[in-house]
Structure formats: C-alpha cells, structure tokens
Amino acid sequence: MNALYSCISHYHPISSGAWEALSKTLKQVEIPRNSFLIQEGMVCNNLYFLEQGCLRGYYTLDGKEITYWFGFENNFITSFYSFISRKPGIENIQVLEDSTLWSISFDALNKLFDFHQDLERLVRIINEQYYIRLEERLMAKQFKTARERYEQLMETSPHILQRISLGQIASYLGISQETLSRIRSNV
Amino acid sequence: MNALYSCISHYHPISSGAWEALSKTLKQVEIPRNSFLIQEGMVCNNLYFLEQGCLRGYYTLDGKEITYWFGFENNFITSFYSFISRKPGIENIQVLEDSTLWSISFDALNKLFDFHQDLERLVRIINEQYYIRLEERLMAKQFKTARERYEQLMETSPHILQRISLGQIASYLGISQETLSRIRSNV
DNA sequence: TTCCTTTTTTGACAATTGTCAAAAGAAAGG
DNA sequence: CCTTTCTTTTGACAATTGTCAAAAAAGGAA
Numbered sequence: 001m002n003a004l005y006s007c008i009s010h011y012h013p014i015s016s017g018a019w020e021a022l023s024k025t026l027k028q029v030e031i032p033r034n035s036f037l038i039q040e041g042m043v044c045n046n047l048y049f050l051e052q053g054c055l056r057g058y059y060t061l062d063g064k065e066i067t068y069w070f071g072f073e074n075n076f077i078t079s080f081y082s083f084i085s086r087k088p089g090i091e092n093i094q095v096l097e098d099s100t101l102w103s104i105s106f107d108a109l110n111k112l113f114d115f116h117q118d119l120e121r122l123v124r125i126i127n128e129q130y131y132i133r134l135e136e137r138l139m140a141k142q143f144k145t146a147r148e149r150y151e152q153l154m155e156t157s158p159h160i161l162q163r164i165s166l167g168q169i170a171s172y173l174g175i176s177q178e179t180l181s182r183i184r185s186n187v
Numbered sequence: 188m189n190a191l192y193s194c195i196s197h198y199h200p201i202s203s204g205a206w207e208a209l210s211k212t213l214k215q216v217e218i219p220r221n222s223f224l225i226q227e228g229m230v231c232n233n234l235y236f237l238e239q240g241c242l243r244g245y246y247t248l249d250g251k252e253i254t255y256w257f258g259f260e261n262n263f264i265t266s267f268y269s270f271i272s273r274k275p276g277i278e279n280i281q282v283l284e285d286s287t288l289w290s291i292s293f294d295a296l297n298k299l300f301d302f303h304q305d306l307e308r309l310v311r312i313i314n315e316q317y318y319i320r321l322e323e324r325l326m327a328k329q330f331k332t333a334r335e336r337y338e339q340l341m342e343t344s345p346h347i348l349q350r351i352s353l354g355q356i357a358s359y360l361g362i363s364q365e366t367l368s369r370i371r372s373n374v
Numbered sequence: 375t376t377c378c379t380t381t382t383t384t385g386a387c388a389a390t391t392g393t394c395a396a397a398a399g400a401a402a403g404g
Numbered sequence: 405c406c407t408t409t410c411t412t413t414t415g416a417c418a419a420t421t422g423t424c425a426a427a428a429a430a431g432g433a434a
Contacts, residue, residue, distance in 0.1 A: 061330060066329075066330055068325070068326065068329065080315075080318065080319065080322065081319050081322065084315045084316075084318075084319060085319070113308070117304045117307065120304065120307060120308060120311060121300070121307060123311060124307060124310060124311040124314065127311065127314050127315060127318060128267075128271045128314060129271075130318070131267065131271075131314060131317070131318050131321065132267065132268050132271060132272070134318065134321050134322060134325065135267065135268065135321065137325060138255070138321065138324060138325045138328065139255065141325065141328050141329060141361070142253070142255065142328060142361040143248060143253055143361070145420075145421095146420080146421070147420095165380090165381065165382090166381070166382060166383095167381070167382085174328070174329040174330070175421070175422085176421070176422055176423075177381090177382080177383095178382090178383080178384085178421090178422075178423080178424095179420085179421055179422070181382060181383055181384080182383085182384085182421095184382095184383095185383075185384090332390075332391095333390080333391070334390095352410090352411065352412090353411070353412060353413095354411070354412085362391070362392085363391070363392055363393075364411090364412080364413095365391090365392075365393080365394095365412090365413080365414085366390085366391055366392070367412095368412060368413055368414085369391095369413085369414085371412095371413095372413075372414090
C-alpha cells in the first residue's frame with residue numbers, strides 16, 4: 001500500500017485519519033493475465049489503484065476492439081463513465097499482465113467523503129489532473145499527424161512500447177496497425 | 188444569478204449557507220464582442236459561468252487559430268490547464284457575442300472550499316461531468332469520420348451551427364474548412 | 375526442436391482529407 | 405446604395421491513412 005500512499009501524497013497530502021479510514025476500506029485484488037476487471041454492459045462499481053501490472057480499456061465497434069487507454073503502475077483505473085453515472089458502460093477492462101490492485105467501491109468512497117473532506121479534495125485534484133491529460137490527448141489527435149503522435153508517445157511513454165502489442169498501440173493512437181508498422185519502418 | 192443557481196442545483200444541490208457565500212463572492216462581468224477573457228501567456232485566475240452570450244477557446248499553431256471548444260449559456264468556462272496548474276497557458280478565450288458572466292478567482296474558490304464542503308463536492312461533480320464529455324469527444328475524433336462527427340454535432344448541438352462560423356466549427360471538428368463545406372453540400 | 379498460433383510487415387489500391395488558389399456569396403460600414 | 409471585408413464554396417491535385425490479402429517473423433506449447 002506504500003505505492004498508493006506516496007502516489008496520493010504527490011497529488012495532495014491527506015490527514016492520518018483520512019489515510020487510516022481509506023486504507024481500512026481498500027481491498028486488495030490479485031488478477032491474472034487475460035481476465036477482465038470490467039466487461040461491457042456492467043455498471044462499474046469500483047475505483048482501482050494499480051500497484052503492479054498492466055491493463056487496457058477498450059470497447060467494441062463494428063466487431064473490432066478499440067483500445068483507448070492503458071493503465072500501468074500507479075495509475076487510478078475505472079470505467080469512468082459508468083463509475084460516475086452509475087449506468088452500464090460499453091467499456092471492457094482487460095488485464096494484460098498479472099496484476100495487483102487496490103479497490104474501493106463507489107458507495108464506500110462516497111461515504112468516506114462525508115467524513116473526510118481532505119479525501120474528497122484529493123479525488124477532486126486527481127480528477128483535475130486526469131482531465132488535463134485527456135485534454136492533451138484530444139489536442140494531439142486533433143492537430144497532429146499519426147507520425148507525430150507516435151513520436152510523442154515514444155518520448156513521453158517509451159515503456160508502453162515494450163509492454164503493449166503494436167496493434168493495441170495503433171488502436172490507442174487512432175490509426176491502423178499497418179500504418180503504425182509503416183511509420184516505424186521508414187523512420 | 189438565477190441561471191447559475193438552477194444550473195448548480197442540477198449538478199448537486201448546495202446548502203443555503205454555501206450558496207450565500209458563493210453568491211457574495213461572485214463578480215459580474217459584462218464583456219463585448221471580440222474582446223478577450225484570457226490570452227495566451229497569461230495565468231488564468233478565474234473560473235467563469237456564462238449566463239448570456241457565446242465564447243470560444245482557441246490556440247495558435249503554425250500561424251493558424253485552432254478552435255477547440257465553444258461556450259454557450261450555462262457553461263462553466265476557464266482555461267482549464269492554466270487555472271488548475273497555475274501556469275501560463277497557450278489558450279485564448281475570445282468573446283463571440285456580447286456576454287454576461289459571473290466570475291470567481293482561484294484563490295476565492297479555494298477559500299470557499301475550506302468552509303463549505305458541499306461547494307467542493309459540487310465542483311468535483313461538475314469536473315466529473317465535464318470529463319465524461321471530453322472523453323466522448325476524444326472517442327468521436329478517434330473513431331468516426333469527419334462526416335459522422337459533423338452529423339453528431341448537428342444532432343446534439345444544432346444551435347452551434349447557427350451561432351458560429353463555418354471555419355471555426357471545422358477547426359473544432361478537427362477538419363479543414365473546405366472539407367466541412369463539401370460535407371455540407373453533398374449531404 | 376517442431377508445430378501452431380499470434381503478431382508484424384509488406385504490397386496494391388481505394389477512400390478520406392488537406393492544401394492552394396480563385397470565385398461566389400454574405401455581411402458590415404460609410 | 406455602393407464599397408470593402410469577411411465567409412463560404414468550388415476545382416484541381418497531393419498527402420495521409422485505411423482496407424484487404426498475403427507473407428514473414430516472433431512467441432508459446434508440447
């Protein structure tokens with residue numbers, strides 16, 4: 001749980017009381033490669049913190065799997081739309097490597113908010129940071145070529161390339177696998 | 188201020204104490220067409236609520252103005268990256284129609300959070316809803332053609348088409364003005 | 375190792391979208 | 405009303421990316 005504590009502190013330090021309450025509520029989840037944390041049609045009831053391993057979020061469109069994010073160590077993970085709106089989502093979260101997560105349910109989290117304002121503040125701040133990241137991604141997709149997006153990914157997240165298959169990276173970048181393969185070959 | 192109150196209530200009702208404190212802190216801003224709320228290189232210190240009028244956010248790339256959002260009545264407006272990170276942003280917010288806004292500064296808002304947890308919760312919830320919208324937009328850009336994105340915009344926000352010029356809509360959709368013009372002509 | 379499966383690369387061609395330039399149309403100011 | 409400016413449309417062509425199909429390479433299991 002140390003990884004989570006230091007990750008949290010990086011965003012917004014919380015009181016020892018809040019940390020105690022949170023850590024009592026968290027449940028550890030060990031989940032093997034190729035299993036699913038969430039599947040489409042389900043309401044996502046949990047927010048996860050990924051301590052070790054690797055996940056991907058994808059949905060299915062015209063029979064194809066469209067990957068739109070990856071999760072690595074120290075990422076917060078959930079099927080955001082479903083978790084927030086409390087409605088069934090279209091997202092699948094697949095485990096790409098044997099993973100260790102910490103889990104908290106929607107209800108438990110909201111109960112904690114009532115007693116620990118600093119926890120709610122923490123979540124607000126994390127949300128804001130994740131919003132900024134998403135905004136950057138939209139900008140990149142909107143105004144850069146596939147090659148530029150790939151080069152940007154290599155700079156900011158070279159670890160992705162070592163752990164994720166080409167087809168899934170292509171899908172994440174919003175291009176076909178063949179295009180990505182060609183980008184890589186004729187550097 | 189009624190519009191703001193009812194907008195807020197729609198997201199998350201707040202106590203009368205919180206509303207009183209908030210409404211005392213808000214400042215009304217009247218700003219004419221073609222002026223700027225924020226310009227690039229500035230730190231954005233304010234969060235706005237747009238009561239009446241119309242704005243756009245854009246930045247400059249290779250000498251071109253790239254519009255990436257529009258604001259209409261009942262929208263919360265800020266240069267998000269700059270407001271949150273407290274760093275200079277690259278965003279300009281231009282007033283497209285004479286507008287009436289309510290304004291609160293970063294510091295004032297954070298002070299209010301310390302006294303009114305329900306206000307912080309409100310902001311957290313609004314952030315979450317705006318995150319979901321952004322996610323939808325990224326998905327649309329990633330996996331739909333320009334024509335599909337245009338048709339989706341016509342369905343969900345037909346009012347945009349009546350108030351915003353074609354070039355700016357094209358930029359928002361991430362396509363050239365000529366392409367959008369052609370999409371419209373050969374229905 | 376050898377076989378089998380999955381992933382990546384390559385080729386040929388088509389579809390989508392962008393760029394540049396010019397014309398047509400609409401809006402704003404005097 | 406006319407002139408000027410800004411916006412939208414159209415044409416021609418180029419660049420980017422997608423699709424389908426097949427080959428090559430890499431990875432896993434027995």
